[in-house]
Amino acid sequence: MGAQIEALRMLLQEISDIEAAGALLYWDQSTYMPIGGAKARARHMATLARLAHQRWVDPGLGELLEQLKALEQNLPFESLEASLIRVARRDHQRAIRIPPEFMETLNSHASQCYQVWREAKSAKDFSLVRPYLERTVELSRRLADFFPAWEHPADPLIDMADPGERVCSLSPLFSRLKEELVLLLRAVRERPSPEDSCLKGSFPEEAQLRFTLELVRAMGYDLERGRQDLAPHPFMIRVAGGDVRITTRVSQDHLAESLFSSIHEAGHALYEQGIPEELEGTPLAQGASAGIHESQSRLWENLVGRSLPFWKFFFPRLKEAFPESMAGVDLEEFFKAIHKVEPGCIRTEADEVTYNLHVIIRFELEMQLLEGSLAVKDLPEAWSEKYQENLGVKPADHKEGVLQDMHWFAGTVGGAFQCYTLGNLAAAQMFQKALKENPQIPLEMEQGNMRPLLEWLRSNVHSHGRKFEPAQLMERATGTPLRLEPYIEYLKSTYGAVYGIP
Ligand code: ZN
DSSP states (O other): OHHHHHHHHHHHHHHHHHHHHHHHHHHHHHHTOOGGGHHHHHHHHHHHHHHHHHHHTOHHHHHHHHHTHHHHHHSOTTSHHHHHHHHHHHHHHHHHHSOHHHHHHHHHHHHHHHHHHHHHHHHTOHHHHHHHHHHHHHHHHHHHHTSTTOSSTTHHHHHHHSTTOOHHHHHHHHHHHHHHHHHHHHHHHTSOOOOOGGGBSOOOHHHHHHHHHHHHHHHTOOGGGOOEEEOSSOOEEEEETTEEEEEEOOBTTBHHHHHHHHHHHHHHHHHHHTSOGGGTTSTTSSOSOHHHHHHHHHIIIIIITTSHHHHHHHHHHHHHHSTTTTTTOOHHHHHHHTTOOOOOSOGGGOOHHHHHHHHHHHHHHHHHHHHTSSOGGGHHHHHHHHHHHHHSOOOSSTTTTTTSOSGGGSSOSSSSSHHHHHHHHHHHHHHHHHHHHOTTHHHHHHTTOOHHHHHHHHHHTGGGTTSSOHHHHHHHHHSSSOOSHHHHHHHHHHHHHHHTOO
16 A cells, blocks of 8 residues: 555656646746746646646546555545545546547637736727637536536536535625625615825835735745745746745835735635645645635735734834825824725725625626526626626726626636635634634734734644635634624724714
C-alpha cells in the first residue's frame, strides 16, 4: 500500500506542477505581460490545462485509486492519506465525465466570447456579444448534462465551485436573505447618509502601497512567501505554499479601493499560506470551495477591516501615512465613511448592505437563462427591471448593466456568483464562533495584534486545506451548518449603530 500511495502522490505532484506553471503564467498575464504576448499566452495556458486534464483522466490513475479503496476504508476519515484518496477520486471521476473535445470547445468558445465581451463592454453594446452568450448558455446546459442526475441544470455547475450546494438549497436561503436586506436597506435609507469625503482626496500611489503592505503584514501575510503587485482586477494566486501572491488596485483620489482590495486579497492569501506543508503538491492544498475561500477574504475585509477595534489601532497610522488628506478627520468620521450605504449599479463598488442583492439578482437571472424561461435577447431588460425593483437604480447603459462582470462571458452561465454570498454568510458565522471561543480577539486587535484571530482560522479552517466539504468544515469549525442569522445579526448591529436605527 505504501508504494501505491507513493505512486498516487507522484502522479498528483506532476498535475500540481503543471497547474503551478499555469498559475504563474496567469499571474504574469494579469500584471506585467506586454499586450503583444496575449495570443501566445492563451495557447500556452491552454496547452498546460490540456496536459493537466490528460493526467486527471488517465485510466492508470483510476486503477490506482481503485486499488487504494481498501486502505482508505481502514484509515480515519480526516487522515491525510484517506483524504487524499477521497478527494483525488472525486476530481478524477468528475474529469472523466466530461469528454476532452467538449472541454476544448467550451474553452475556445469562452476565450472568444471574452474578447468580444471586452469590445461590447467598451462600446456599451450588448448586441455584439449576444450570439456568443446564447452559445454559452447552450454549452453550459450541455456541461450540466454530463452529470445527468441534476434536478436543476445549474446544480452541477454550482457543485463544481461549491460542493454540496444546489439550487434547492440556495434559492430559499437567498430569498430569506433578500427579504432581510430589502428591509434593512429601507431603514438605512430613511436615515441621513454619512459624509464620506474623507475617503476622497489626494492619496499618492506610493503611500497607498506602503500603507496597504503594512496592513496585510499586520494581518499575518508573510512577505517571504508572497508579494503584492498592481493589477486592474485584483486577485490572489497560489503558485506554491511558499509563493502566494496578491494584487491590488490603487486610485489616487479614492482611498477605499486599495485599502479594501488589499485586505480582501490578503484574506485569501492567509488561507493559502496556512495550508500545511504536508498537503503541498496534492489537490488538498487548496481552499475547501469558492465560498469558503471567499469567507476568508470577506472576514478580513469586512468583519475585521471595517471594525472599530481594527481602526483604533490603524487609524493613527493612516493619518501619518496621508497627513494632508487626513488632516482634521477623526476616527468616528472615518468609521462612518467606510460604512456608507448607497445603492448603485456596479457590484464591485457596492457596500456591504447592498452587495448581496447584486449577487442574488445575477443568481436569479442565470437560473432563468438555464431553465429557458428567460431568453438571452431579453436579458438586458430583465436585468434593468431587477435593479429597479431591488435596488431602486436603473443602469444608464449596458456597460453599467448586464456587461459589467466578466463571469458569464469567460466561462459558463451558472455557478460563478453564489460563492460571494455564501462567503459573506460563512464569514459572519465563523467570526461569531471565534469571538465566542476567544473573547480577547477584539482587545488584541486594538493593540494591533491579529494573531489570536489568525490562530483560530488556522486551526479551524486553513489547516484542513481541501480535506472536508464546505458543510463538513462549517460543522467542525462552528458547530452548525451554514446559517443566515449570524450575518443578519452582524449587519443589523453594525449598520443599526452607524445609522442610528432604533
Ligand atoms: Zn475574493
